[in-house]
Amino acid sequence: MHPERNIIPAAAKRLPGAAVTLLLICWTIVQVYPILFMFITSVKTDKQILNAPFALPDPLKLENYAIVWQGDRVAQPFSTFFINSFTITLGSLVILLFVAGLAGYALARGRFPGNSATQQGFLLTLAVPVHVLIIPMYFFTGQLGLRNSHIGMMLIYATLGLPFTIILMRAYFLSFPRELEEAALLDGCSRFGAFIRVVVPVSRGAIASMAIINISWIWSELFYALVLLDQPQVRTLPLAIAGYRPVSMAAESVIGQQFAIMSLTALPLFVFYFLFQQQIRKGMTAGALR
Amino acid sequence: MDFRRNLIWYLFLAPAVIMLLMFMALPLIQSLELAFFEWNGLRPREYVALENFEDLFDDRFFWGALRHTLIFAAFSTIGTVGIGLMLAMAIARRVRGAALYRFIFYLPVMLPMAVTAALWVRMYEQNFGMLNVMLRSIGLAHLEGTWIASRETALASVIAVAVWQFSGFPMIILLAAIENIPEDLHEAASLDGISEPQRIWHLTLPLIRPVLISIGVLQFIFSLKVFDLVWVMTLGGPAESTSVLGTFLYKEAFRKQEYGYASAVAVVMFIVIFTVTYVYQRLMRVESVEF
Numbered sequence: 334m335h336p337e338r339n340i341i342p343a344a345a346k347r348l349p350g351a352a353v354t355l356l357l358i359c360w361t362i363v364q365v366y367p368i369l370f371m372f373i374t375s376v377k378t379d380k381q382i383l384n385a386p387f388a389l390p391d392p393l394k395l396e397n398y399a400i401v402w403q404g405d406r407v408a409q410p411f412s413t414f415f416i417n418s419f420t421i422t423l424g425s426l427v428i429l430l431f432v433a434g435l436a437g438y439a440l441a442r443g444r445f446p447g448n449s450a451t452q453q454g455f456l457l458t459l460a461v462p463v464h465v466l467i468i469p470m471y472f473f474t475g476q477l478g479l480r481n482s483h484i485g486m487m488l489i490y491a492t493l494g495l496p497f498t499i500i501l502m503r504a505y506f507l508s509f510p511r512e513l514e515e516a517a518l519l520d521g522c523s524r525f526g527a528f529i530r531v532v533v534p535v536s537r538g539a540i541a542s543m544a545i546i547n548i549s550w551i552w553s554e555l556f557y558a559l560v561l562l563d564q565p566q567v568r569t570l571p572l573a574i575a576g577y578r579p580v581s582m583a584a585e586s587v588i589g590q591q592f593a594i595m596s597l598t599a600l601p602l603f604v605f606y607f608l609f610q611q612q613i614r615k616g617m618t619a620g621a622l623r
Numbered sequence: 624m625d626f627r628r629n630l631i632w633y634l635f636l637a638p639a640v641i642m643l644l645m646f647m648a649l650p651l652i653q654s655l656e657l658a659f660f661e662w663n664g665l666r667p668r669e670y671v672a673l674e675n676f677e678d679l680f681d682d683r684f685f686w687g688a689l690r691h692t693l694i695f696a697a698f699s700t701i702g703t704v705g706i707g708l709m710l711a712m713a714i715a716r717r718v719r720g721a722a723l724y725r726f727i728f729y730l731p732v733m734l735p736m737a738v739t740a741a742l743w744v745r746m747y748e749q750n751f752g753m754l755n756v757m758l759r760s761i762g763l764a765h766l767e768g769t770w771i772a773s774r775e776t777a778l779a780s781v782i783a784v785a786v787w788q789f790s791g792f793p794m795i796i797l798l799a800a801i802e803n804i805p806e807d808l809h810e811a812a813s814l815d816g817i818s819e820p821q822r823i824w825h826l827t828l829p830l831i832r833p834v835l836i837s838i839g840v841l842q843f844i845f846s847l848k849v850f851d852l853v854w855v856m857t858l859g860g861p862a863e864s865t866s867v868l869g870t871f872l873y874k875e876a877f878r879k880q881e882y883g884y885a886s887a888v889a890v891v892m893f894i895v896i897f898t899v900t901y902v903y904q905r906l907m908r909v910e911s912v913e914f
Contacts (some may be wrong), residue, residue: 350718354718356710356713360706360728361724361727363787364728364730364731365727367743367746368730368734370753374745382751386756432638435635436635436636436638436639436640439633439635439636440636443629443631443632445632445633446629455639456904458647459904460897461647461893461897462848462893462896462897464848465654465872465892465896466651466654467650467872467873467876467889468885468886469657471877473653491642492643492645492646492647493646495639496643525635553735553736555735555736555851556850556873559873560877570735570737571735571738574735574737574741575740575741575854588745591741592745595738595742598735598737598738599733599738602735603730606733613733614725617795
């Protein structure tokens with residue numbers, strides 16, 4: 334578009350390109366090496382981990398994965414934690430997106446008394462640091478039978494995601510064309526019917542972005558899980574990792590297994606990031622500058 | 624009639640409002656109430672007025688946790704935003720492989736914090752940990768450290784991990800801000816014969832300043848809530864040298880069963896973080912940059 338751009342910046346007026354490239358390469362190594370180290374170590378034998386920490390795996394050993402998946406030294410097999418995390422993340426997302434979608438839509442469309450007061454209320458909840466709720470939460474989830482329960486975790490995670498997601502949903506529905514729903518309403522659809530049958534299908538993209546923004550924090554959440562899930566069979570992946578704390582590397586013979594657990598926990602998010610990088614980064618930008 | 628017509632909207636809002644009342648407003652009020660009681664969770668609770676707060680302000684471990692939280696938040700904010708800014712400016716020069724750098728530098732942000740922490744526990748380990756092994760192998764054995772295992776270096780080591788993980792976050796935001804600066808402005812500056820450092824100082828930085836402040840405050844608020852990293856890496860130790868408000872609250876409540884006292888911690892935490900966040904939200908709404 335602007336051909337001049339390539340001519341004007343004379344070499345003398347620019348910082349040396351080599352220095353910039355060096356900076357970028359150094360930081361790439363700093364960022365990538367620990368992550369690579371995690372995956373590589375997860376396919377090594379413990380002997381090799383201690384004797385040749387830098388070496389590539391020889392032989393490549395997938396046994397660590399098999400052991401943790403079926404459960405060996407850990408009381409529960411890793412597959413249990415994986416399924417728990419998966420169930421809770423999926424359930425939380427479904428509840429969160431449905432509830433936030435309804436609320437965001439009502440705030441964007443409805444002209445009813447209390448609309449702006451409700452919005453102010455949601456904005457207030459956005460500023461609440463969630464850690465401070467934990468003590469009452471611990472007791473009343475116990476009374477309601479929601480402690481050590483996947484349903485309980487889903488409801489809580491969905492609630493913690495609501496303020497942020499409702500506000501983004503409302504912004505989205507403000508720009509949603511009214512004509513579509515109005516046609517459905519004229520055809521005799523109820524408001525709810527129009528929402529489910531017309532608005533939701535057309536908004537698939539926006540709903541998917543909301544899911545993308547929320548998946549990673551739910552998958553990684555530790556604090557609430559630590560307090561509310563004390564039975565081994567209901568625990569999630571971050572808890573399984575936090576519970577694996579050896580004193581010294583030498584005294585421990587399950588390092589490879591621990592790295593396998595860490596890799597298996599990180600992997601779904603990496604795959605997910607690889608598939609949806611654009612949306613994830615855009616969501617971050619929008620979310621951070623809200 | 625009006626109410627009946629609006630009823631549908633109230634029904635649409637009802638699930639969200641009920642969930643937020645039940646799982647947010649109610650626990651918040653109960654936390655506030657519980658801070659005025661002494662309670663171990665079993666015996667009937669006992670009203671002690673402001674005693675929990677008086678004890679709290681006399682508790683050097685509370686002040687320690689508050690101090691560590693502020694140090695952690697300040698330095699991890701400076702670190703992440705500083706590095707993020709440098710990376711964003713480097714990538715904005717349209718270096719070769721810009722898309723790849725952007726992809727890679729955001730990768731650690733995706734890691735669950737528990738994984739990052741567990742990974743760095745291994746990296747920091749004294750005898751076989753990658754960091755010391757590496758220092759030894761390049762002949763810098765005198766720089767070997769005990770990292771998270773000693774009081775002097777533990778907090779700094781945890782901060783370093785936070786910077787390692789989250790620099791990509793401000794980078795993405797700042798990169799978007801820099802790329803939003805109209806090309807003409809850069810060209811005008813280049814035509815005027817202004818050198819690159821001058822251009823960064825007089826053009827880029829002033830234009831992205833609102834975003835820079837915004838992301839800095841956001842990162843600071845986020846860091847005040849630190850729990851996962853500290854919990855998995857050190858449990859607040861050694862000798863409480865990395866104890867932060869989050870871990871202090873957790874230990875008082877769920878290790879010592881001092882639920883009233885821990886609620887007082889929660890109230891202080893709430894006041895500090897809620898105020899900062901709320902003020903930030905108000906300010907951000909009025910501040911925006913137009914070209």
